[in-house]
Amino acid sequence: MVTAAYDLRLQNYPEERQVAFRRELRSRLSAIPGVTEVAVANVPPLSGTMVGTVVSSTNDAGAALESRAYMNGVGPDYFDALHIPLIRGRGISDADTPAAPLVVVVNEQLARNLWGLDAAVGRQLMLNEQEFQVVGVARGSKYDEATEDPRPFLYTSLAQHSQLERETVIVRTSAAPASLVVAIKEVVRVMDPALPVFDVRTMDDVMSERADKQHGMSVLLGAF
Numbered sequence: 001m002v003t004a005a006y007d008l009r010l011q012n013y014p015e016e017r018q019v020a021f022r023r024e025l026r027s028r029l030s031a032i033p034g035v036t037e038v039a040v041a042n043v044p045p046l047s048g049t050m051v052g053t054v055v056s057s058t059n060d061a062g063a064a065l066e067s068r069a070y071m072n073g074v075g076p077d078y079f080d081a082l083h084i085p086l087i088r089g090r091g092i093s094d095a096d097t098p099a100a101p102l103v104v105v106v107n108e109q110l111a112r113n114l115w116g117l118d119a120a121v122g123r124q125l126m127l128n129e130q131e132f133q134v135v136g137v138a139r140g141s142k143y144d145e146a147t148e149d150p151r152p153f154l155y156t157s158l159a160q161h162s163q164l165e166r167e168t169v170i171v172r173t174s175a176a177p178a179s180l181v182v183a184i185k186e187v188v189r190v191m192d193p194a195l196p197v198f199d200v201r202t203m204d205d206v207m208s209e210r211a212d213k214q215h216g217m218s219v220l221l222g223a224f
Helices: 015-030 110-112 175-190 205-222
Strands: 002-006 035-041 051-058 064-074 086-089 104-106 124-127 132-138 153-157 169-175 197-204
Touching: 002 205, 015 035, 015 169, 015 175, 035 064, 051 110, 064 110, 104 110, 104 124, 110 132, 110 153, 124 153, 124 197, 132 153, 169 175, 175 197, 197 205
Parallel strands: 064 153, 104 132
Antiparallel strands: 002 169, 002 197, 035 169, 051 064, 051 124, 086 132, 104 153, 124 132
16 A cells, blocks of 8 residues: 645635545546556544544433544545455445535444444444434454554545644555655646645655554663
């Protein structure tokens, strides 16, 4: 996989143009030979950036429920691109636009914390004083560290609710990932020459960077 970040708000893109840009970006990158999946999200896994929040809901008896969780805004095909199984319901789709009802996908850990795995889909969840409907449950995954246990997590539609200004396109390829670095920059340049692209990295590089931090700490502890 290769990831590349950009910020549409720096260019004052209105919501409609943001949605159109993401759709065209996915289409253009998907046409590159060897590319198998393309998705857009606020941040990719293991990036070192985590957004925490508190969500609330009610159970069948009307009792209040609350859980700490982490979150990410994602676009269509995110779960396919990251190979995260959906074990209930559906993922985020192109239909989850700013004009559509607010939706959210929760992971299995958050579903169990609030309602139970089989009762999550269709529930209403309060996030940042807005009401979202749970449309799917995803398998627990890795978010910040490769060694972590899965934590309560939720995914909003990037088009509907974004906690961060930056976005990252995630491209999975059957070819050498490094060969995509130039191609991604060129696609964005053609679409908008004034839009900067930064943090273009292979997922191997991301993994190595996270491992280097753990290795450095191990060396330091070993020295002591």
